[in-house]
Amino acid sequence: MNVLVFAENDNGKVAKASFEAATYGAKIAASSGGEASIITYGYLDAASLNGLASYGIPKILHCTDVSDLDPSQLTKLTIAAVEETNAELIVFPHDYTGKSIAPLVSAKMKAGMVAGAIDYPELSGDFTVKTNVFSGKAFAQVKIKTDKKIITLIPNAISKVKVDAAAETIAFSPDLGAPSVTVKEFKSEGGEGINLTEAELVVSAGRGLKGPENWGMIEELANELGAATACSRPVSDIGWRPHHEHVGQTGIAIRPNLYIAIGISGAIQHLAGVNGSKVIVVINTDKEAPFFKAADYGVVGDAFEVVPKMIEAVKAFKAGQA
Ligand SMILES: Cc1cc2nc3c(=O)[nH]c(=O)nc-3n(C[C@H](O)[C@H](O)[C@H](O)COP(=O)(O)OP(=O)(O)OC[C@H]3O[C@@H](n4cnc5c(N)ncnc54)[C@H](O)[C@@H]3O)c2cc1C
Incomplete structure:
Protein backbone atom coordinates (compact mmCIF):
# COMPACT_ATOMS: atom_id res chain seq x y z
CA MET A 1 0.00 0.00 0.00
CA PHE A 172 6.59 19.74 -6.66
CA SER A 173 4.57 22.57 -8.21
CA PRO A 174 1.06 21.57 -9.29
CA ASP A 175 -1.40 24.26 -10.33
CA LEU A 176 -3.13 25.33 -7.10
CA GLY A 177 -5.15 28.26 -8.44
CA ALA A 178 -5.68 31.45 -6.48
CA PRO A 179 -6.47 31.37 -2.77
CA SER A 180 -10.15 31.80 -1.89
CA VAL A 181 -9.29 33.33 1.51
CA THR A 182 -6.26 35.20 2.80
CA VAL A 183 -5.17 35.83 6.38
CA LYS A 184 -5.16 39.61 6.92
CA GLU A 185 -3.86 39.67 10.45
CA PHE A 186 -2.35 37.12 12.81
CA LYS A 187 -2.41 37.80 16.55
CA SER A 188 -0.75 35.36 18.91
CA GLU A 189 -2.52 34.58 22.19
CA GLY A 190 0.86 33.96 23.74
CA GLY A 191 1.78 30.39 24.52
CA GLU A 192 5.20 30.59 22.86
CA GLY A 193 6.45 27.89 25.23
CA ILE A 194 5.98 24.16 24.74
CA ASN A 195 3.01 23.33 22.52
CA LEU A 196 0.39 21.82 24.83
CA THR A 197 -1.00 19.36 22.28
CA GLU A 198 2.43 17.92 21.59
CA ALA A 199 3.86 18.14 25.12
CA GLU A 200 5.05 14.90 26.68
CA LEU A 201 4.84 16.34 30.19
CA VAL A 202 2.05 18.64 31.40
CA VAL A 203 1.61 20.41 34.74
CA SER A 204 -2.00 21.49 35.14
CA ALA A 205 -3.83 23.35 37.89
CA GLY A 206 -7.37 24.23 38.85
CA ARG A 207 -9.46 26.32 41.16
CA GLY A 208 -7.72 24.79 44.18
CA LEU A 209 -4.88 27.25 43.48
CA LYS A 210 -7.18 30.06 44.81
CA GLY A 211 -5.94 32.81 42.46
CA PRO A 212 -3.73 33.69 39.48
CA GLU A 213 -1.02 35.06 41.78
CA ASN A 214 -0.29 31.47 42.86
CA TRP A 215 0.68 30.16 39.43
CA GLY A 216 4.35 31.01 39.92
CA MET A 217 5.00 27.62 41.54
CA ILE A 218 3.09 25.82 38.75
CA GLU A 219 5.22 27.53 36.11
CA GLU A 220 8.39 26.85 38.08
CA LEU A 221 7.57 23.15 38.39
CA ALA A 222 6.75 23.01 34.67
CA ASN A 223 10.02 24.79 33.79
CA GLU A 224 12.07 22.44 35.92
CA LEU A 225 10.42 19.41 34.30
CA GLY A 226 10.43 20.84 30.76
CA ALA A 227 6.63 20.56 30.78
CA ALA A 228 3.78 22.59 29.27
CA THR A 229 1.21 24.23 31.56
CA ALA A 230 -2.53 23.60 31.39
CA CYS A 231 -5.60 24.42 33.48
CA SER A 232 -9.22 23.54 34.14
CA ARG A 233 -12.00 25.43 32.40
CA PRO A 234 -13.18 27.66 35.28
CA VAL A 235 -9.62 28.88 35.70
CA SER A 236 -9.50 30.12 32.10
CA ASP A 237 -13.14 31.32 32.19
CA ILE A 238 -12.38 33.67 35.08
CA GLY A 239 -9.21 34.86 33.39
CA TRP A 240 -6.63 33.39 35.78
CA ARG A 241 -4.99 31.63 32.82
CA PRO A 242 -5.17 32.06 29.01
CA HIS A 243 -7.82 30.11 27.12
CA HIS A 244 -5.30 28.13 25.10
CA GLU A 245 -4.34 26.30 28.33
CA HIS A 246 -7.88 25.00 28.97
CA VAL A 247 -8.06 21.21 28.62
CA GLY A 248 -11.15 19.02 28.62
CA GLN A 249 -14.31 18.32 26.70
CA THR A 250 -14.69 21.94 25.60
CA GLY A 251 -10.95 22.66 25.55
CA ILE A 252 -7.95 20.86 24.11
CA ALA A 253 -7.67 17.06 24.30
CA ILE A 254 -4.14 15.92 25.16
CA ARG A 255 -2.29 12.61 25.58
CA PRO A 256 1.00 13.39 27.33
CA ASN A 257 3.21 10.75 28.91
CA LEU A 258 2.72 12.48 32.28
CA TYR A 259 -0.17 14.69 33.42
CA ILE A 260 0.16 16.28 36.87
CA ALA A 261 -3.21 17.66 38.07
CA ILE A 262 -2.96 20.07 40.99
CA GLY A 263 -6.08 21.35 42.78
CA ILE A 264 -8.41 19.99 40.09
CA SER A 265 -11.47 18.00 41.20
CA GLY A 266 -11.56 15.68 38.17
CA ALA A 267 -15.01 16.45 36.76
CA ILE A 268 -16.00 14.23 33.86
CA GLN A 269 -15.72 17.15 31.42
CA HIS A 270 -12.11 17.73 32.51
CA LEU A 271 -11.23 14.03 32.35
CA ALA A 272 -12.59 13.86 28.79
CA GLY A 273 -9.58 15.87 27.62
CA VAL A 274 -6.85 14.20 29.65
CA ASN A 275 -7.79 10.57 30.24
CA GLY A 276 -5.60 9.45 27.34
CA SER A 277 -2.52 10.53 29.36
CA LYS A 278 -0.18 7.62 29.97
CA VAL A 279 0.49 8.44 33.65
CA ILE A 280 -1.73 10.72 35.77
CA VAL A 281 -0.58 12.21 39.09
CA VAL A 282 -3.19 13.97 41.22
CA ILE A 283 -2.53 16.37 44.11
CA ASN A 284 -5.65 17.34 46.03
CA THR A 285 -6.57 18.11 49.66
CA ASP A 286 -9.81 16.13 49.36
CA LYS A 287 -9.20 12.38 49.41
CA GLU A 288 -12.70 11.90 47.92
CA ALA A 289 -11.92 14.04 44.85
CA PRO A 290 -13.10 12.09 41.77
CA PHE A 291 -9.74 12.62 40.02
CA PHE A 292 -8.11 10.04 42.35
CA LYS A 293 -10.16 7.29 40.61
CA ALA A 294 -8.40 8.12 37.33
CA ALA A 295 -4.96 8.62 38.90
CA ASP A 296 -1.93 6.34 38.67
CA TYR A 297 -0.36 8.18 41.62
CA GLY A 298 -2.16 10.39 44.13
CA VAL A 299 -1.02 12.77 46.83
CA VAL A 300 -3.65 13.80 49.39
CA GLY A 301 -2.19 17.11 50.42
CA ASP A 302 -2.13 20.87 50.15
CA ALA A 303 -0.70 22.09 46.83
CA PHE A 304 0.99 24.96 48.63
CA GLU A 305 3.04 22.46 50.64
CA VAL A 306 3.43 19.65 48.09
CA VAL A 307 4.39 21.63 44.96
CA PRO A 308 7.36 23.54 46.52
CA LYS A 309 8.66 20.19 47.80
CA MET A 310 8.31 18.70 44.31
CA ILE A 311 10.26 21.63 42.83
CA GLU A 312 13.05 21.11 45.37
CA ALA A 313 13.08 17.36 44.67
CA VAL A 314 13.28 17.88 40.89
CA LYS A 315 16.09 20.44 41.32
CA ALA A 316 18.00 18.07 43.62
CA PHE A 317 17.52 15.20 41.16
CA LYS A 318 18.79 17.33 38.25
CA ALA A 319 21.77 18.54 40.30
CA GLY A 320 22.63 14.91 41.05
CA GLN A 321 22.50 14.09 37.33
CA ALA A 322 24.80 16.97 36.37
C1 LIG B 1 -20.87 21.47 29.22
C2 LIG B 1 -19.69 21.58 30.14
C3 LIG B 1 -18.42 21.50 29.62
C4 LIG B 1 -17.30 21.62 30.45
N1 LIG B 1 -16.05 21.50 29.91
C5 LIG B 1 -14.98 21.53 30.74
C6 LIG B 1 -13.66 21.36 30.22
O1 LIG B 1 -13.44 21.23 29.00
N2 LIG B 1 -12.63 21.37 31.10
C7 LIG B 1 -12.79 21.54 32.45
O2 LIG B 1 -11.80 21.55 33.19
N3 LIG B 1 -14.03 21.70 32.94
C8 LIG B 1 -15.11 21.72 32.14
N4 LIG B 1 -16.35 21.91 32.67
C9 LIG B 1 -16.46 22.26 34.10
C10 LIG B 1 -16.37 21.03 35.01
O3 LIG B 1 -17.65 20.45 35.15
C11 LIG B 1 -15.84 21.42 36.40
O4 LIG B 1 -16.70 22.41 36.94
C12 LIG B 1 -14.41 21.97 36.38
O5 LIG B 1 -13.58 21.05 35.73
C13 LIG B 1 -13.93 22.15 37.81
O6 LIG B 1 -12.71 22.84 37.79
P1 LIG B 1 -11.69 22.66 39.01
O7 LIG B 1 -11.47 21.22 39.25
O8 LIG B 1 -10.53 23.54 38.71
O9 LIG B 1 -12.47 23.36 40.21
P2 LIG B 1 -13.23 22.71 41.45
O10 LIG B 1 -14.29 21.78 41.02
O11 LIG B 1 -13.63 23.88 42.30
O12 LIG B 1 -12.14 21.85 42.21
C14 LIG B 1 -11.05 22.40 42.88
C15 LIG B 1 -10.32 21.23 43.55
O13 LIG B 1 -9.19 21.74 44.22
C16 LIG B 1 -9.05 21.05 45.45
N5 LIG B 1 -8.28 21.92 46.33
C17 LIG B 1 -8.71 23.02 47.00
N6 LIG B 1 -7.68 23.58 47.67
C18 LIG B 1 -6.59 22.83 47.41
C19 LIG B 1 -5.23 22.90 47.81
N7 LIG B 1 -4.78 23.89 48.59
N8 LIG B 1 -4.38 21.96 47.37
C20 LIG B 1 -4.80 20.95 46.56
N9 LIG B 1 -6.09 20.83 46.16
C21 LIG B 1 -6.97 21.76 46.58
C22 LIG B 1 -10.47 20.79 45.91
O14 LIG B 1 -10.51 19.70 46.83
C23 LIG B 1 -11.16 20.49 44.58
O15 LIG B 1 -11.14 19.10 44.31
C24 LIG B 1 -17.47 21.81 31.84
C25 LIG B 1 -18.78 21.86 32.37
C26 LIG B 1 -19.86 21.76 31.54
C27 LIG B 1 -21.25 21.82 32.13
Whole structure:
Protein backbone atom coordinates (compact mmCIF):
# COMPACT_ATOMS: atom_id res chain seq x y z
CA MET A 1 0.00 0.00 0.00
CA ASN A 2 1.46 3.36 -1.04
CA VAL A 3 1.17 5.94 1.73
CA LEU A 4 1.30 9.75 1.55
CA VAL A 5 2.03 11.72 4.72
CA PHE A 6 1.00 15.36 4.99
CA ALA A 7 3.64 17.36 6.90
CA GLU A 8 2.38 20.70 8.15
CA ASN A 9 4.48 23.85 7.82
CA ASP A 10 4.16 25.58 11.19
CA ASN A 11 5.85 28.96 10.67
CA GLY A 12 8.81 27.48 8.80
CA LYS A 13 9.13 24.43 11.01
CA VAL A 14 7.72 20.92 10.95
CA ALA A 15 6.01 20.13 14.24
CA LYS A 16 6.43 16.88 16.19
CA ALA A 17 2.95 15.64 15.19
CA SER A 18 4.07 15.55 11.54
CA PHE A 19 7.18 13.53 12.44
CA GLU A 20 4.92 11.05 14.27
CA ALA A 21 2.70 10.88 11.15
CA ALA A 22 5.86 10.16 9.11
CA THR A 23 6.84 7.30 11.44
CA TYR A 24 3.28 5.96 11.20
CA GLY A 25 3.14 6.20 7.38
CA ALA A 26 6.61 4.67 6.95
CA LYS A 27 5.68 1.66 9.08
CA ILE A 28 2.39 1.04 7.28
CA ALA A 29 4.06 1.26 3.85
CA ALA A 30 6.85 -1.10 4.95
CA SER A 31 4.40 -3.62 6.47
CA SER A 32 2.22 -3.65 3.36
CA GLY A 33 4.95 -3.71 0.73
CA GLY A 34 4.25 -0.19 -0.51
CA GLU A 35 6.15 3.07 -0.82
CA ALA A 36 5.79 6.07 1.46
CA SER A 37 6.09 9.74 0.45
CA ILE A 38 5.70 13.07 2.21
CA ILE A 39 3.98 16.17 0.87
CA THR A 40 4.99 19.47 2.41
CA TYR A 41 5.08 23.13 1.38
CA GLY A 42 6.58 26.58 1.85
CA TYR A 43 9.89 27.64 3.35
CA LEU A 44 11.13 25.11 5.90
CA ASP A 45 14.26 25.50 7.97
CA ALA A 46 17.10 23.04 7.40
CA ALA A 47 16.47 21.21 10.70
CA SER A 48 12.88 20.52 9.68
CA LEU A 49 13.76 19.29 6.19
CA ASN A 50 16.58 17.12 7.53
CA GLY A 51 14.21 15.95 10.27
CA LEU A 52 11.57 14.91 7.74
CA ALA A 53 14.20 12.90 5.89
CA SER A 54 15.04 10.83 8.97
CA TYR A 55 11.82 8.92 9.58
CA GLY A 56 12.16 6.24 6.92
CA ILE A 57 10.25 7.93 4.09
CA PRO A 58 12.40 8.02 0.95
CA LYS A 59 10.57 10.70 -1.07
CA ILE A 60 9.64 14.25 -0.01
CA LEU A 61 7.50 16.28 -2.42
CA HIS A 62 8.13 19.91 -1.55
CA CYS A 63 5.99 22.71 -2.98
CA THR A 64 8.30 25.66 -2.44
CA ASP A 65 6.44 28.25 -4.57
CA VAL A 66 4.29 29.41 -1.69
CA SER A 67 4.44 29.96 2.04
CA ASP A 68 0.82 30.44 3.09
CA LEU A 69 -1.69 28.26 1.30
CA ASP A 70 -5.38 28.46 2.03
CA PRO A 71 -7.40 25.27 2.72
CA SER A 72 -8.63 24.93 -0.87
CA GLN A 73 -5.04 25.13 -2.17
CA LEU A 74 -3.74 22.68 0.45
CA THR A 75 -6.53 20.32 -0.60
CA LYS A 76 -5.49 20.63 -4.27
CA LEU A 77 -1.83 20.15 -3.32
CA THR A 78 -2.62 16.98 -1.36
CA ILE A 79 -4.78 15.52 -4.14
CA ALA A 80 -2.06 16.27 -6.73
CA ALA A 81 0.47 14.48 -4.49
CA VAL A 82 -1.88 11.50 -4.11
CA GLU A 83 -2.06 11.26 -7.91
CA GLU A 84 1.72 11.68 -8.26
CA THR A 85 2.53 8.95 -5.73
CA ASN A 86 -0.47 6.68 -6.39
CA ALA A 87 -1.12 6.67 -2.67
CA GLU A 88 -3.97 4.58 -1.30
CA LEU A 89 -3.61 5.90 2.25
CA ILE A 90 -3.14 9.56 3.24
CA VAL A 91 -2.01 10.27 6.81
CA PHE A 92 -2.47 13.71 8.39
CA PRO A 93 -1.43 14.77 11.88
CA HIS A 94 -4.61 15.42 13.90
CA ASP A 95 -3.62 19.05 14.40
CA TYR A 96 -5.13 22.35 13.35
CA THR A 97 -4.30 22.05 9.64
CA GLY A 98 -4.75 18.27 9.43
CA LYS A 99 -8.22 18.49 10.98
CA SER A 100 -9.23 21.14 8.45
CA ILE A 101 -7.72 19.64 5.27
CA ALA A 102 -8.37 15.91 5.74
CA PRO A 103 -12.20 16.19 5.51
CA LEU A 104 -11.88 18.35 2.37
CA VAL A 105 -9.62 15.78 0.70
CA SER A 106 -11.95 13.00 1.89
CA ALA A 107 -14.99 14.68 0.32
CA LYS A 108 -13.21 15.51 -2.97
CA MET A 109 -11.71 12.02 -3.37
CA LYS A 110 -14.68 10.11 -1.89
CA ALA A 111 -12.18 8.53 0.50
CA GLY A 112 -13.28 6.92 3.77
CA MET A 113 -11.74 8.68 6.74
CA VAL A 114 -10.99 8.01 10.40
CA ALA A 115 -10.39 11.17 12.42
CA GLY A 116 -8.20 10.77 15.49
CA ALA A 117 -6.55 7.35 15.12
CA ILE A 118 -4.69 6.22 18.24
CA ASP A 119 -3.01 3.10 16.84
CA TYR A 120 -1.79 1.46 13.64
CA PRO A 121 -4.49 0.03 11.34
CA GLU A 122 -5.17 -3.69 11.12
CA LEU A 123 -3.49 -4.57 7.82
CA SER A 124 -3.83 -8.34 7.72
CA GLY A 125 -7.63 -8.44 7.61
CA ASP A 126 -10.09 -5.57 7.33
CA PHE A 127 -8.51 -2.15 7.31
CA THR A 128 -9.75 -1.24 10.79
CA VAL A 129 -8.46 1.72 12.76
CA LYS A 130 -8.77 2.32 16.51
CA THR A 131 -10.02 5.71 17.62
CA ASN A 132 -11.47 7.37 20.73
CA VAL A 133 -15.17 8.15 20.86
CA PHE A 134 -17.54 9.81 23.37
CA SER A 135 -14.89 12.23 24.65
CA GLY A 136 -12.41 9.46 25.30
CA LYS A 137 -14.80 7.27 27.32
CA ALA A 138 -14.82 4.47 24.73
CA PHE A 139 -12.86 3.12 21.78
CA ALA A 140 -14.19 2.33 18.32
CA GLN A 141 -12.67 0.06 15.69
CA VAL A 142 -13.60 1.67 12.38
CA LYS A 143 -13.29 -0.16 9.07
CA ILE A 144 -12.42 1.94 6.02
CA LYS A 145 -14.02 0.33 2.99
CA THR A 146 -13.05 2.72 0.16
CA ASP A 147 -10.00 2.27 -2.07
CA LYS A 148 -8.55 5.60 -0.99
CA LYS A 149 -8.26 5.90 2.78
CA ILE A 150 -7.54 8.83 5.08
CA ILE A 151 -6.37 8.79 8.70
CA THR A 152 -5.67 11.71 11.03
CA LEU A 153 -3.27 10.62 13.77
CA ILE A 154 -3.67 11.95 17.34
CA PRO A 155 -0.46 13.61 18.62
CA ASN A 156 1.49 11.45 21.12
CA ALA A 157 -0.51 8.32 20.19
CA ILE A 158 2.64 6.67 18.80
CA SER A 159 6.32 7.50 19.30
CA LYS A 160 8.31 8.99 16.44
CA VAL A 161 11.23 6.76 15.51
CA LYS A 162 14.27 8.01 13.59
CA VAL A 163 15.95 5.61 11.18
CA ASP A 164 19.29 5.70 9.43
CA ALA A 165 18.10 6.31 5.87
CA ALA A 166 18.32 9.00 3.23
CA ALA A 167 15.46 10.79 1.49
CA GLU A 168 15.20 12.58 -1.81
CA THR A 169 13.51 16.00 -1.81
CA ILE A 170 11.70 16.70 -5.08
CA ALA A 171 10.34 20.12 -6.10
CA PHE A 172 6.59 19.74 -6.66
CA SER A 173 4.57 22.57 -8.21
CA PRO A 174 1.06 21.57 -9.29
CA ASP A 175 -1.40 24.26 -10.33
CA LEU A 176 -3.13 25.33 -7.10
CA GLY A 177 -5.15 28.26 -8.44
CA ALA A 178 -5.68 31.45 -6.48
CA PRO A 179 -6.47 31.37 -2.77
CA SER A 180 -10.15 31.80 -1.89
CA VAL A 181 -9.29 33.33 1.51
CA THR A 182 -6.26 35.20 2.80
CA VAL A 183 -5.17 35.83 6.38
CA LYS A 184 -5.16 39.61 6.92
CA GLU A 185 -3.86 39.67 10.45
CA PHE A 186 -2.35 37.12 12.81
CA LYS A 187 -2.41 37.80 16.55
CA SER A 188 -0.75 35.36 18.91
CA GLU A 189 -2.52 34.58 22.19
CA GLY A 190 0.86 33.96 23.74
CA GLY A 191 1.78 30.39 24.52
CA GLU A 192 5.20 30.59 22.86
CA GLY A 193 6.45 27.89 25.23
CA ILE A 194 5.98 24.16 24.74
CA ASN A 195 3.01 23.33 22.52
CA LEU A 196 0.39 21.82 24.83
CA THR A 197 -1.00 19.36 22.28
CA GLU A 198 2.43 17.92 21.59
CA ALA A 199 3.86 18.14 25.12
CA GLU A 200 5.05 14.90 26.68
CA LEU A 201 4.84 16.34 30.19
CA VAL A 202 2.05 18.64 31.40
CA VAL A 203 1.61 20.41 34.74
CA SER A 204 -2.00 21.49 35.14
CA ALA A 205 -3.83 23.35 37.89
CA GLY A 206 -7.37 24.23 38.85
CA ARG A 207 -9.46 26.32 41.16
CA GLY A 208 -7.72 24.79 44.18
CA LEU A 209 -4.88 27.25 43.48
CA LYS A 210 -7.18 30.06 44.81
CA GLY A 211 -5.94 32.81 42.46
CA PRO A 212 -3.73 33.69 39.48
CA GLU A 213 -1.02 35.06 41.78
CA ASN A 214 -0.29 31.47 42.86
CA TRP A 215 0.68 30.16 39.43
CA GLY A 216 4.35 31.01 39.92
CA MET A 217 5.00 27.62 41.54
CA ILE A 218 3.09 25.82 38.75
CA GLU A 219 5.22 27.53 36.11
CA GLU A 220 8.39 26.85 38.08
CA LEU A 221 7.57 23.15 38.39
CA ALA A 222 6.75 23.01 34.67
CA ASN A 223 10.02 24.79 33.79
CA GLU A 224 12.07 22.44 35.92
CA LEU A 225 10.42 19.41 34.30
CA GLY A 226 10.43 20.84 30.76
CA ALA A 227 6.63 20.56 30.78
CA ALA A 228 3.78 22.59 29.27
CA THR A 229 1.21 24.23 31.56
CA ALA A 230 -2.53 23.60 31.39
CA CYS A 231 -5.60 24.42 33.48
CA SER A 232 -9.22 23.54 34.14
CA ARG A 233 -12.00 25.43 32.40
CA PRO A 234 -13.18 27.66 35.28
CA VAL A 235 -9.62 28.88 35.70
CA SER A 236 -9.50 30.12 32.10
CA ASP A 237 -13.14 31.32 32.19
CA ILE A 238 -12.38 33.67 35.08
CA GLY A 239 -9.21 34.86 33.39
CA TRP A 240 -6.63 33.39 35.78
CA ARG A 241 -4.99 31.63 32.82
CA PRO A 242 -5.17 32.06 29.01
CA HIS A 243 -7.82 30.11 27.12
CA HIS A 244 -5.30 28.13 25.10
CA GLU A 245 -4.34 26.30 28.33
CA HIS A 246 -7.88 25.00 28.97
CA VAL A 247 -8.06 21.21 28.62
CA GLY A 248 -11.15 19.02 28.62
CA GLN A 249 -14.31 18.32 26.70
CA THR A 250 -14.69 21.94 25.60
CA GLY A 251 -10.95 22.66 25.55
CA ILE A 252 -7.95 20.86 24.11
CA ALA A 253 -7.67 17.06 24.30
CA ILE A 254 -4.14 15.92 25.16
CA ARG A 255 -2.29 12.61 25.58
CA PRO A 256 1.00 13.39 27.33
CA ASN A 257 3.21 10.75 28.91
CA LEU A 258 2.72 12.48 32.28
CA TYR A 259 -0.17 14.69 33.42
CA ILE A 260 0.16 16.28 36.87
CA ALA A 261 -3.21 17.66 38.07
CA ILE A 262 -2.96 20.07 40.99
CA GLY A 263 -6.08 21.35 42.78
CA ILE A 264 -8.41 19.99 40.09
CA SER A 265 -11.47 18.00 41.20
CA GLY A 266 -11.56 15.68 38.17
CA ALA A 267 -15.01 16.45 36.76
CA ILE A 268 -16.00 14.23 33.86
CA GLN A 269 -15.72 17.15 31.42
CA HIS A 270 -12.11 17.73 32.51
CA LEU A 271 -11.23 14.03 32.35
CA ALA A 272 -12.59 13.86 28.79
CA GLY A 273 -9.58 15.87 27.62
CA VAL A 274 -6.85 14.20 29.65
CA ASN A 275 -7.79 10.57 30.24
CA GLY A 276 -5.60 9.45 27.34
CA SER A 277 -2.52 10.53 29.36
CA LYS A 278 -0.18 7.62 29.97
CA VAL A 279 0.49 8.44 33.65
CA ILE A 280 -1.73 10.72 35.77
CA VAL A 281 -0.58 12.21 39.09
CA VAL A 282 -3.19 13.97 41.22
CA ILE A 283 -2.53 16.37 44.11
CA ASN A 284 -5.65 17.34 46.03
CA THR A 285 -6.57 18.11 49.66
CA ASP A 286 -9.81 16.13 49.36
CA LYS A 287 -9.20 12.38 49.41
CA GLU A 288 -12.70 11.90 47.92
CA ALA A 289 -11.92 14.04 44.85
CA PRO A 290 -13.10 12.09 41.77
CA PHE A 291 -9.74 12.62 40.02
CA PHE A 292 -8.11 10.04 42.35
CA LYS A 293 -10.16 7.29 40.61
CA ALA A 294 -8.40 8.12 37.33
CA ALA A 295 -4.96 8.62 38.90
CA ASP A 296 -1.93 6.34 38.67
CA TYR A 297 -0.36 8.18 41.62
CA GLY A 298 -2.16 10.39 44.13
CA VAL A 299 -1.02 12.77 46.83
CA VAL A 300 -3.65 13.80 49.39
CA GLY A 301 -2.19 17.11 50.42
CA ASP A 302 -2.13 20.87 50.15
CA ALA A 303 -0.70 22.09 46.83
CA PHE A 304 0.99 24.96 48.63
CA GLU A 305 3.04 22.46 50.64
CA VAL A 306 3.43 19.65 48.09
CA VAL A 307 4.39 21.63 44.96
CA PRO A 308 7.36 23.54 46.52
CA LYS A 309 8.66 20.19 47.80
CA MET A 310 8.31 18.70 44.31
CA ILE A 311 10.26 21.63 42.83
CA GLU A 312 13.05 21.11 45.37
CA ALA A 313 13.08 17.36 44.67
CA VAL A 314 13.28 17.88 40.89
CA LYS A 315 16.09 20.44 41.32
CA ALA A 316 18.00 18.07 43.62
CA PHE A 317 17.52 15.20 41.16
CA LYS A 318 18.79 17.33 38.25
CA ALA A 319 21.77 18.54 40.30
CA GLY A 320 22.63 14.91 41.05
CA GLN A 321 22.50 14.09 37.33
CA ALA A 322 24.80 16.97 36.37
C1 LIG B 1 -20.87 21.47 29.22
C2 LIG B 1 -19.69 21.58 30.14
C3 LIG B 1 -18.42 21.50 29.62
C4 LIG B 1 -17.30 21.62 30.45
N1 LIG B 1 -16.05 21.50 29.91
C5 LIG B 1 -14.98 21.53 30.74
C6 LIG B 1 -13.66 21.36 30.22
O1 LIG B 1 -13.44 21.23 29.00
N2 LIG B 1 -12.63 21.37 31.10
C7 LIG B 1 -12.79 21.54 32.45
O2 LIG B 1 -11.80 21.55 33.19
N3 LIG B 1 -14.03 21.70 32.94
C8 LIG B 1 -15.11 21.72 32.14
N4 LIG B 1 -16.35 21.91 32.67
C9 LIG B 1 -16.46 22.26 34.10
C10 LIG B 1 -16.37 21.03 35.01
O3 LIG B 1 -17.65 20.45 35.15
C11 LIG B 1 -15.84 21.42 36.40
O4 LIG B 1 -16.70 22.41 36.94
C12 LIG B 1 -14.41 21.97 36.38
O5 LIG B 1 -13.58 21.05 35.73
C13 LIG B 1 -13.93 22.15 37.81
O6 LIG B 1 -12.71 22.84 37.79
P1 LIG B 1 -11.69 22.66 39.01
O7 LIG B 1 -11.47 21.22 39.25
O8 LIG B 1 -10.53 23.54 38.71
O9 LIG B 1 -12.47 23.36 40.21
P2 LIG B 1 -13.23 22.71 41.45
O10 LIG B 1 -14.29 21.78 41.02
O11 LIG B 1 -13.63 23.88 42.30
O12 LIG B 1 -12.14 21.85 42.21
C14 LIG B 1 -11.05 22.40 42.88
C15 LIG B 1 -10.32 21.23 43.55
O13 LIG B 1 -9.19 21.74 44.22
C16 LIG B 1 -9.05 21.05 45.45
N5 LIG B 1 -8.28 21.92 46.33
C17 LIG B 1 -8.71 23.02 47.00
N6 LIG B 1 -7.68 23.58 47.67
C18 LIG B 1 -6.59 22.83 47.41
C19 LIG B 1 -5.23 22.90 47.81
N7 LIG B 1 -4.78 23.89 48.59
N8 LIG B 1 -4.38 21.96 47.37
C20 LIG B 1 -4.80 20.95 46.56
N9 LIG B 1 -6.09 20.83 46.16
C21 LIG B 1 -6.97 21.76 46.58
C22 LIG B 1 -10.47 20.79 45.91
O14 LIG B 1 -10.51 19.70 46.83
C23 LIG B 1 -11.16 20.49 44.58
O15 LIG B 1 -11.14 19.10 44.31
C24 LIG B 1 -17.47 21.81 31.84
C25 LIG B 1 -18.78 21.86 32.37
C26 LIG B 1 -19.86 21.76 31.54
C27 LIG B 1 -21.25 21.82 32.13
